[in-house]
Amino acid sequence: MTAGAHRVHHLTHPLIQHKLTLMREKERSTYGFRTLMNEIAMLMAYEVTRDMTTTLIEIETPLEKMMSPVIEGRKTVFVSILRAGNGFLDGMLSVVPGARIGHVGLYRDPKTLGAIEYYFKMPHGMHERDAIVLDPMLATGNSAIAAVDRLKETGPKSIRFLCLLAAPEGLKRFGDAHPDVPVYTAAVDRALDDHGYIVPGLGDAGDRLFGTK
Ligand code: URA
Numbered sequence: 001m002t003a004g005a006h007r008v009h010h011l012t013h014p015l016i017q018h019k020l021t022l023m024r025e026k027e028r029s030t031y032g033f034r035t036l037m038n039e040i041a042m043l044m045a046y047e048v049t050r051d052m053t054t055t056l057i058e059i060e061t062p063l064e065k066m067m068s069p070v071i072e073g074r075k076t077v078f079v080s081i082l083r084a085g086n087g088f089l090d091g092m093l094s095v096v097p098g099a100r101i102g103h104v105g106l107y108r109d110p111k112t113l114g115a116i117e118y119y120f121k122m123p124h125g126m127h128e129r130d131a132i133v134l135d136p137m138l139a140t141g142n143s144a145i146a147a148v149d150r151l152k153e154t155g156p157k158s159i160r161f162l163c164l165l166a167a168p169e170g171l172k173r174f175g176d177a178h179p180d181v182p183v184y185t186a187a188v189d190r191a192l193d194d195h196g197y198i199v200p201g202l203g204d205a206g207d208r209l210f211g212t213k
Helices: 014-024 030-048 084-095 142-152 168-177 205-210
Strands: 006-010 055-060 065-070 076-081 100-108 115-121 130-134 158-166 183-188
Touching (some): 014 030, 014 158, 014 183, 030 158, 030 205, 076 084, 076 142, 100 142, 115 142, 142 158, 142 168, 158 168, 168 183
Parallel strands (some): 076 100, 158 183
Antiparallel strands (some): 055 065
16 A cells, blocks of 8 residues: 555554454453553564565574574664553564664644654664654654654664554655655554544553553
């Protein structure tokens, strides 16, 4: 699926779709939601790293020497947009344990509704790293755009954006602002409501993950 020249990867694997359905259900407990988030993150990590480069190293099997491919996990940085992005981390790290972690904290200015940064910390040497930005919900696109604007200042080798759900409005805005950053999502929902929630959606991802409501 594409939006103009912008690449949108719809992750249609049945296991991802099944877990997403369970996460959407309003009666799902905090524990259940968090467990599913972990599981779906592992599966999505598999999809988002599909075209990662590998290098050949020499190893020795019990029978003989051979050249065999490995990925350099340490060159990958997962960039979590606080706070819901943290829900993706454990699952992603169980698949790419050597990855580095960056954090971006943003809040919405009540007057301008623009995204204001309150925290930004990346590993050093970003120019040799592939960044995967994590935020379960691509809603208005404001925080995603602001986070990627800021991340680009550190000059990573590549950037991908991973979410569970996207709204068509947010996807369009993000694609217009960052046509070079592909989006990986499990679903594109119908719309945004008047409060900026994705519908049908799954509610507030942060509250559901951390049990804050
Ligand atoms: N953030 C959320 O957690 N949920 C939405 O539906 C939109 C933004």
